[in-house]
Amino acid sequence: MANRGIKIRNARPGEAAEMAHVDRLSWPPELASTEEQFRARIAAYAEGQWVAEDNGRIVAVSSAQRISEKVLHNGHIDHNRLTDFGRFTRSHDPQGEVYQLIGIGVLPEYRWMQLGRLMIDHQVEFARGLAGIRRIVGFTRPVRYYRYSEMPIEEYVRRRTATGRLLDPVLSFHLDSGARLVSIHPNFRPEDHKACGYAVLIEYPVPRR
Template identity: 30%
Template sequence: MYRKKVFLFKKDKPVEAVIRNYTKSDFPGLIRVQQESFPPPFPSDLWWNEEQLTNHITLFPEGALCVEIEGEIAGSITGMRMNFNRKNIEHSWAEVTDEGYIKTHAPKGNALYIVDIGVSPEYRGLGLGKALMQSMYEVVIQLKIEMLLGGGRMPGYGKVADKMTASQYLDAVVNGEIFDNVISFLLRCGRLPVGVIPDYLEDEESRNYAALMEWRNPFCHD
């Protein structure tokens, strides 16, 4: 089981946090974080329910992590394993993750796929998202998985969709010409772009596009 203590900083003040596997007793806190992290227009039916969370801790408990501050769940990250073929990157979040129920989890899959990451607004600014992502990299290394993958929303794309394609937008973010809340965050976490996926998720801000972003296990080489 995974568990580590870290100190994060709110300005110059250290804040102690514990990152660990989540369990059934954490379900109410996890659902609350989802509701706070993804307010409308994000579809409310995509918030976690107890059946989904039960599958997470049953099918792939190694990929079910949360961060706790002073006994309260402040954020979470969930992953599953899949078989990834670089020649065909197009997919939707729903089909890969089985609508978040992860019955599609492949125990011997070559990639750890990020199903979801969320941090309660109350705790943003501490670097919890990056700390959770780094913890999942450690899971990838521990399990000797080739890579970590996930589709990143592009919430700024909708504002410029009439001026450029989704691929051009992603290139502009990578080149530092545009800041995107999600993609720029993933770049800071060490993720690299693989390509753009249409019809990834019902997401008006991103015009339903997502950027497939990867992190390769430095101990696994082609």
């Protein structure tokens, strides 16, 4: 897949440091994935780790893993439990029927190219082609909730602007990409201060075969 010279491919083990660099420029310091985490993800499930490359330079990254459906219904859900602290070593299930999108990072100077949308589209289409996948999900950030924290989170995630778009840009991004809102999860990442620790479970459709 290409977009204006951009090539999307699977990440290689030796690229963990470059992937972490992209993530550091994409996320708050307390949420960015580390070189060690990317290296562990590639070792655990290389097929779900993707990069966008421009003339040999990694400009965007995306991670995913497979998990069992029962994990989503087994007590409190949080980021560290679902992802083995961002490593996937013990959380990835090769036979898992749920494809979990973890995160996307894009270098600031490449965001005008809508690489975030390109990476999501690629991950979703890849997952739809996998045998045994019944759901494609992600736990995303209601990134502007800190500005509206006096509003109940249930109201915030569905509040729309005068133009009809969701108030939250990250939730709007996923819905524009074809996802739907499923559920709200408190204390998913307590260190995510802008989201006040919340995450929203979103789901992309998987066509019946």
